[in-house]
Amino acid sequence: MFIDSAKIYVKAGDGGKGCSSFYRDKYTRHGVPDGGDGGRGADIIVRVDRNLYTLLDYRYNQHFYGKHGAHGSGNNKKGKDAENIVIRVPAGTVIKDTRSDSILRDMKEDGEEVTIAHGGKGGLGNGHRHLTEGKPGELGEEKDLLLDLKVIADAGVVGFPNAGKSTLISGISNAHPQVAAYPFTTKSPVLGVVRSNKQIFTIADIPGLIEGSADGKGLGDKFLRHVERTKILVHIVDMAGFEGRKPLDDYKTINAELKKYSAAVAKKTQVIVANKMDLDGAWDNLERFKKIVKKKIYPISALKREGLEDLIEAISKKL
Numbered sequence: 001m002f003i004d005s006a007k008i009y010v011k012a013g014d015g016g017k018g019c020s021s022f023y024r025d026k027y028t029r030h031g032v033p034d035g036g037d038g039g040r041g042a043d044i045i046v047r048v049d050r051n052l053y054t055l056l057d058y059r060y061n062q063h064f065y066g067k068h069g070a071h072g073s074g075n076n077k078k079g080k081d082a083e084n085i086v087i088r089v090p091a092g093t094v095i096k097d098t099r100s101d102s103i104l105r106d107m108k109e110d111g112e113e114v115t116i117a118h119g120g121k122g123g124l125g126n127g128h129r130h131l132t133e134g135k136p137g138e139l140g141e142e143k144d145l146l147l148d149l150k151v152i153a154d155a156g157v158v159g160f161p162n163a164g165k166s167t168l169i170s171g172i173s174n175a176h177p178q179v180a181a182y183p184f185t186t187k188s189p190v191l192g193v194v195r196s197n198k199q200i201f202t203i204a205d206i207p208g209l210i211e212g213s214a215d216g217k218g219l220g221d222k223f224l225r226h227v228e229r230t231k232i233l234v235h236i237v238d239m240a241g242f243e244g245r246k247p248l249d250d251y252k253t254i255n256a257e258l259k260k261y262s263a264a265v266a267k268k269t270q271v272i273v274a275n276k277m278d279l280d281g282a283w284d285n286l287e288r289f290k291k292i293v294k295k296k297i298y299p300i301s302a303l304k305r306e307g308l309e310d311l312i313e314a315i316s317k318k319l
Contacts, residue, residue, distance in 0.1 A: 003054050003055045003056045003058075003059050003149075004054070004055060004148070004149040004150070004151075004226075005055065005146070005147065005148055005149065006055040006058035006059060006062070006146075006147045007062065007098070007144070007145070007146050007147075008058050008062045008063070008064065008087075008144075008145050008147060009062060009063050009064070009142070009143070009144055009145070010044040010064045010066075010087075010116060010117045010142065010143050010145060011044075011063075011064070011065045011066065011117065011140060011141075011142040012041055012042060012043055012044050012066045012117040012118055012119040012120070012140030012141045012142070013040075013041025013042035013043075013065075013066035013067045013068045013069060013082045013119045013120065013140045014041045014068045014069070014119075014120045014137055014138070014139050014140050015038050015039070015040055015041050015068070015069045015119065015120035015121045015122040015123055015136075015137020015138045015139075015140075016037075016038025016039040016040075016041075016068060016069035016070045016071045016072060016079035016080075016122045016123065016137050017038045017071045017072065017079075017122075017123050017134060017135075017136050017137055018035060018036070018037050018038050018071075018072050018122065018123035018124045018125035018126070018131075018134030018135045018136070018137070019035035019036050019037075019038075019071060019072035019073050019074060019077075019079075019125040019126070019127075019134045020033075020035050020125070020126050020133040020134040021033070021034050021035040021036075021073070021074035021075075021125070021126065021127075021134075022034065022126075023074070023075070033125075033126040033127055033129075033131070033132070034074055034075055034076050034125075034126075034127050035072055035073075035074060035076070035125030035126040035127050035131075035133075035134045036072030036073050036074070036075070036076045036077040036078045036079065036125045036127060037072045037078045037079065037122050037123065037124050037125050037127075038069050038070070038071050038072045038078075038079045038122030038123040038124075038125070038134075038136075038137045039069030039070040039071075039072075039078065039079035039080045039081040039082060039122045040069045040081040040082065040119050040120070040121055040122050041066055041067070041068050041069045041082050041119030041120040041121075041122075041137065041138075041140040042066030042067045042068075042069075042082035042083060042084050042085055042119045042140070043066065043084045043085070043115045043117065043118055043119045044064055044066055044084070044085050044087065044115070044116050044117040044141075045084050045085065045086045045087065045113055045114070045115050045116065046086075046087045046088075046089055046093075046095060046105070046107065046113060046114055046116050047086050047087070047088055047089070047111070047112070047113035048088075048089060048090070048091050048093070048107045048108070048109060048110050048111060048112045048113070049088040049089065049090070049110070050090075050091060050110040052088060052089065052090040053090050053191065054090065054149070055089065055090070055093070055147050055149050057088075058087075058147060064085055064087060066082060066084070066085050066117070066119055066140055067082040067083065068082060068137075068140075069081055069082050069119070069120070069122045069137060070082075072122070072123070072125040072134060076125070076127045078122070078125075079122055081122075082119060084119075086113075087116075089107060089147060089149075090149055091107065091108055091109065091110060091152050092107070092108065092149055092150045092151055092152040092229055093107045093147055093148065093149050093150075094106050094107070094147075094148040094149075094150065095107065095114070095116065095145055095146075095147060095148075096145065096146040096147075096148060097143055097144070097145060098144045098145065098146050099143065099144055104116065104145075108152065116143065116145065117140065117141040117142065117143055118140065118141050119140045119141075120137050120138030120139050120140045121137060121138045122137045122138075123135035123136045123137040123138075150225055150226055150228055150229050151191060151204050151226040151229060152202075152229045153191055153202045153203055153204035153229065153230050154201040154202050154203065154230065154231050154232070154319050155201060155202070155203045155204070155230055155231065155232050155233070155234050155271075155315055155318075155319070156203070156204045156206050156226065156227045156229075156230035156232075156233050156234065157169060157203060157204065157205050157206060157233075157234045157236055158206050158227060158233055158234070158235055158236070158254055158258070159235060159236040159237060159238075159250070159254060160237075160238065160245065160250050160253075160254065162238065162242070162243060163236045163237060163238045163250070163275060164236055164238065164275040164276060164302045164303070165205050165206070165236055166190070166205055167302040167303055168205075168234075168236060168273070168275065168300070168302040168308075169190060169192050169203060169205040170192075171302050171305050171308055172192075172194050172203070172308050172311070172312055173192025173193055173194045173203055174192055174193050190204065190205040191203075191204050191205075192204075192205070194312060194315075196312045196313065196316050199316050199319070201315065201316065201319055203234070203315075204226065204230065206224075206226055206227055224257070224258075224261045224262075224265075227258070227265055227268075228262065228264075228265060230268065231268075231269075231319060232268055232269040232270065232271060232315070232318050232319060233258075233265075233268050233269070233270045233271070234270070234271045234273060234315065235251070235254060235255075235270045235271065235272050235273065236273040236275050237250055237251050237272070237273065237274055237275065237289075238250065238275055238276055239274040239275060239276055239277060239282045239285050239286050239289065239299070240276040240277075240279035240280070240281055240282040240285065241281065241285060242276060242279060247274070247285050247286075247289050248288070248289055248292055248293070251272075251289070251293060269318055270295075271298065271311070271314055271315055271318055272293065272295055272296070272297045272298065273297070273298050273300055273311060274286050274289070274297050274298065274299045274300065275300055275301070275302050276301065276302075276303070277299045277300060277301050277306070277307070278301040278303065278304050278306070282299075283299075286299060296314075298310060298311045298314055
């Protein structure tokens with residue numbers, strides 16, 4: 001299951017208490033202070049794991065408590081530091097502090113990590129000359145966090161439902177999205193790897209957009225944010241108008257929704273793909289489409305896997 005948002009609570013460990021202790025023997029009139037320091041509380045660390053692609057683990061496991069540092073003891077023995085807790089997340093996870101409404105870190109690279117809540121320092125024992133008794137340890141930090149995942153891909157495929165995005169992804173990459181003859185078959189982004197003679201790149205199938213997606217209609221408002229990470233967009237258009245829609249209207253509507261959502265997203269380089277060219281009327285529609293949209297257009301049949309090599313080469317060049 002693809003989960004791209006999760007709320008969690010983290011509480012780092014408290015520092016151990018410094019010890020109040022005095023060494024005495026038959027030769028010592030007054031006890032000699034020898035209390036050890038307390039150990040440090042556990043930090044809470046967030047680390048990127050390239051093997052993860054969802055925040056599903058944090059749908060139910062939402063509370064993370066670090067262990068406290070051990071208390072100091074006599075004979076100047078320091079308490080043991082607590083072992084840190086590591087929370088693993090997919091690349092592309094944005095960490096937000098919901099209390100201050102601020103972004104703490106944007107996690108992009110595999111192995112990248114950040115200490116999100118620091119454990120408390122251990123208290124000083126009375127073994128320090130200036131102290132007459134041990135001090136309590138510091139409290140560990142606590143935070144309410146929002147983990148917000150935005151898929152990282154080189155290219156993102158956008159278009160209306162049933163335009164053929166999933167069929168295209170399964171034809172050019174190692175991904176196997178669900179393909180069916182009904183709208184919104186894809187309910188979450190699907191990431192695939194394309195291997196060409198020139199390079200290897202990742203491509204994401206973004207769930208179908210419709211008019212009003214930027215305002216919350218369909219699935220668009222939830223998944224439009226995933227195109228923010230892509231370097232380029234692959235804009236696929238049903239050139240046959242198979243469901244009674246006009247290809248030019250589809251093209252304009254999708255671009256309008258991208259612009260409404262984000263000006264930066266709307267300015268991304270697009271590779272325009274005319275799909276379903278194996279169906280009646282597609283070539284006539286393409287000629288009319290070209291007269292209005294005076295850009296390079298790549299005609300394909302994703303179902304019959306025709307024109308895919310030229311499209312892969314075009315995407316590679318744009319990247």
